[in-house]
Amino acid sequence: MNVSVRPPAVAGIFYPAIADALARVIDGLLAGAAGGDVLATHAPKALIVPHAGYVYSGEMAAKAFACLLPFAGRIRRVVLLGPTHRVPVRGLAAPTAMVSAFATPLGEVPLNTRALDAVADLPQVTHSDAVHAWEHSLEVQLPFLQTVLGRFELVPLVVGESDAEAVADVLDQLWGGEETLIVISSDLSHYHAYDKACRIDSATLARMLALATDIRNVEACGATPVNGLLLAAQRHGLTARALGLCNSGDTAGDRSRVVGYTALALSAAIHER
Template sequence: MAIASVRPAAVAGQFYPADDRVLRAQIGEMLSSAVALDEAPMPKALVVPHAGYIYSGPVAATAYASLGALRQQIRRVVLLGPAHRMPVNGFALPAAQAFATPLGEIPIAREDWLVLQERPDVVVDDRPHALEHSLEVQLPFLQLCLDSFELVPLLVGRATPEATGELLEALWGGAETLIVISSDLSHYHPYHQASTCDRATVQQILLMHGGIDHEQACGATAVNGLIPVARRHGLVPRLLDLRNSGDTAGDRSRVVGYASIAFCDPLPDAALRH
């Protein structure tokens, strides 16, 4: 590729502010309002919602607020989310070599890009990414919570949890790598029905049980892929926030559920005794 292409922001001005100053202020306010867990260990992986900021932004902020101590350490973010706009066989990797938001450009991790496109279950295609919001809405949070980092953006389509887990294992990296799974929970149920359903889904994740379906979570394939990999690496899931659009900015007749969950190393014994 002679000239590195940039995937422009597609949903700025819709899902989040297009003005960089307004965007910084909104994210800063949400992060400052997020309640951090006492003595919470630093996350290796996050499950984060991806709706418009007015709806899911405060829930997403509880996840990103947990990255404070990792600002300089994390240099690579592996970001997986569902493909809403276009069907994908396996996983879609963009041909673009950077993603843009109103806050600037994020470079794609070139070495990973070269390796991933050799996989038979990965297609290099900008089209599924062009209008997709599930990855884009995470980027401004990452830009404000981390210093310089490279991105590995993958849209998950028709893939098995086993294939997704194998892909995550291959990209797992070390302390420099953060895994982010972009997923909302249930869609368009009445408030109390959604709350019951979402609590059950979150409990399933906290117990590290797979088998979540797409009625429970739109990013179910990636979540199901993460769970056994996190288990193999000895991580412990911790619920950071669980709400729905009826709690944030929407009516309660048809809501969408949101959770932020961090997968972390176990707390030291001394911390557990406090």
């Protein structure tokens, strides 16, 4: 069987296409985030991270990935879910067996075929390379992960028409131990005026922190995978911690039509004695 590598689709658009330039951008973003709210004593099991161009949401994304720095040596597998933007799909789309790795300008990330095989028979899981070919919601997370983790294996799933229960069931199957990190890719509200967006996104973030599972697509473009993670977090006893909240009007856009961004880290609850 001939296998192939999924090439980068949005390099040069969402982030730099030249490896040295990309590395400098990510190093700078992580350096800016590392002095902030890093979970230095408790490893996150899951992250919720925005997926816009780095000029817009890169600072917020870096807040999430900086949380991994003290624990990077433990993480060998990343389960990465994000919403489909270009190709409609029912359920969760995995790559076909023809794809062996995803590439960015920083190199190739091998797929964890054993994990993909473990969920292949679930009715909500389908296979489509077309869904993955131009999807940016997963791709933009990879250079950050490559920089922070070094070598790891990827379990990429693009989420289309589904529900929280179906997504949570897939996450339960892939949960693993400390070697497995779950990353959910999602922005918040889209194209409201700045003040209105701030009110909407603050309310959405509060519900995420409460592990609500009824986030709507107009509140977060990745609402379905977000809701699935929050349901799984309830099942596994995780708590959520906000790392930041902003929108494109705070970073590189005008304030008449903004997109919201947040970063959350979810980890096992700490019980004080």
